Amino acid sequence: MGRGDGYDDAAGALRGLVREAGECLVLDGALGTELEAHGADLQDELWSASCLVSAPHIIRKVHLDYLEAGANIITTASYQATLQGFQSRGLSSEQSETLLRRSVEIAQEARAIFVEGRSKGPYAGRENDGSRERRPVLVAASVGSYGAYLADGSEYTGDYGRSVTKEALKNFHRRRLQVLADAGPDLIAFETIPNKLEAQAYSELLEENDIRIPAWFSFTSKDGANAASGDPITECAAVADSCRRVASVGINCTAPGLIHGLILSIRKVTSKAIVVYPNSGETYVAETKEWVDSAGASGTTDFASCVGKWREAGASVVGGCCRTSPATVGAIARALREADAADVFYRPKPCSLVFSQKS
Numbered sequence: 001m002g003r004g005d006g007y008d009d010a011a012g013a014l015r016g017l018v019r020e021a022g023e024c025l026v027l028d029g030a031l032g033t034e035l036e037a038h039g040a041d042l043q044d045e046l047w048s049a050s051c052l053v054s055a056p057h058i059i060r061k062v063h064l065d066y067l068e069a070g071a072n073i074i075t076t077a078s079y080q081a082t083l084q085g086f087q088s089r090g091l092s093s094e095q096s097e098t099l100l101r102r103s104v105e106i107a108q109e110a111r112a113i114f115v116e117g118r119s120k121g122p123y124a125g126r127e128n129d130g131s132r133e134r135r136p137v138l139v140a141a142s143v144g145s146y147g148a149y150l151a152d153g154s155e156y157t158g159d160y161g162r163s164v165t166k167e168a169l170k171n172f173h174r175r176r177l178q179v180l181a182d183a184g185p186d187l188i189a190f191e192t193i194p195n196k197l198e199a200q201a202y203s204e205l206l207e208e209n210d211i212r213i214p215a216w217f218s219f220t221s222k223d224g225a226n227a228a229s230g231d232p233i234t235e236c237a238a239v240a241d242s243c244r245r246v247a248s249v250g251i252n253c254t255a256p257g258l259i260h261g262l263i264l265s266i267r268k269v270t271s272k273a274i275v276v277y278p279n280s281g282e283t284y285v286a287e288t289k290e291w292v293d294s295a296g297a298s299g300t301t302d303f304a305s306c307v308g309k310w311r312e313a314g315a316s317v318v319g320g321c322c323r324t325s326p327a328t329v330g331a332i333a334r335a336l337r338e339a340d341a342a343d344v345f346y347r348p349k350p351c352s353l354v355f356s357q358k359s
């Protein structure tokens with residue numbers, strides 16, 4: 001897989017990887033939370049991207065922690081890394097592009113360490129299930145939405161104002177997307193998309209720039225029926241479905257309790273692989289840049305108890321977003337392994353989340 005490998009059908013390429021992984025790929029969890037846990041200072045508009053400059057070794061360590069926990073896909077620290085953001089800090093365009101490329105390289109380095117260690121080093125024997133020994137390990141280049149660059153929480157409202165047109169969004173993302181794609185990730189993750197307009201911009205950019213790396217489009221939802229902007233999730237998913245460069249479509253940074261219904265809605269408009277990586281169920285308050293407790297849905301055990309149900313509904317890439325950890329990802333991987341070990345009559349246990357949506 002990758003550029004120039006006779007790529008024809010992005011969705012088919014990802015389906016092949018899903019099969020290789022045992023019918024479900026495990027995605028990693030939160031990067032920012034873990035970077036802070038390892039001592040990184042993220043009180044910065046560039047958020048986790050600031051560590052590309054100050055602490056690349058911590059990013060590499062967090063990627064490795066997720067791989068060790070059972071992730072098949074690690075996501076680069078480029079969610080909030082934009083050429084415009086770096087340049088506003090006084091970096092040259094060349095330095096900015098180098099940092100974007102670094103985000104992919106750091107993840108590739110972590111993968112190399114993990115794969116090497118899996119055969120003979122510290123990770124050997126960590127995976128008790130032999131069938132997963134050859135599981136795919138992939139690097140997804142993260143592309144945060146325009147709202148993530150604004151760092152004002154607008155990726156959770158989808159309200160960019162009237163002056164932000166589709167062309168403006170394309171111009172904002174174009175060079176960044178090309179630099180990330182040229183660094184050779186296995187996948188491109190367009191994350192936390194809050195509205196249909198930005199999905200259309202991405203879709204056109206993938207075609208215009210002839211990006212041959214399978215992409216996924218992941219939207220956020222606050223109500224279980226619409227993207228953050230209020231655009232129906234079915235319309236958003238249909239944009240992804242109609243783009244042949246898009247391998248997968250789904251939901252991230254959304255309360256776990258909303259995920260099942262959203263999978264069913266997306267399923268109605270696409271046969272592409274569905275990716276879900278909810279947050280811990282807490283709610284982000286843009287004014288204070290803090291997460292506050294919402295009712296229920298925050299425990300690792302509860303989160304993992306829903307994985308079987310999500311998979312049965314049609315999800316084939318599952319991971320965690322904000323405030324999740326390697327423990328969450330480990331629990332997801334275990335839940336899937338248990339499902340694999342069971343026979344074809346496997347039925348997931350009842351999901352134990354509290355589905356109240358206090359925010």
Ligand SMILES: [Zn+2]
Pocket residue numbers: 252253254279321322
């Ligand atoms: Zn998130």
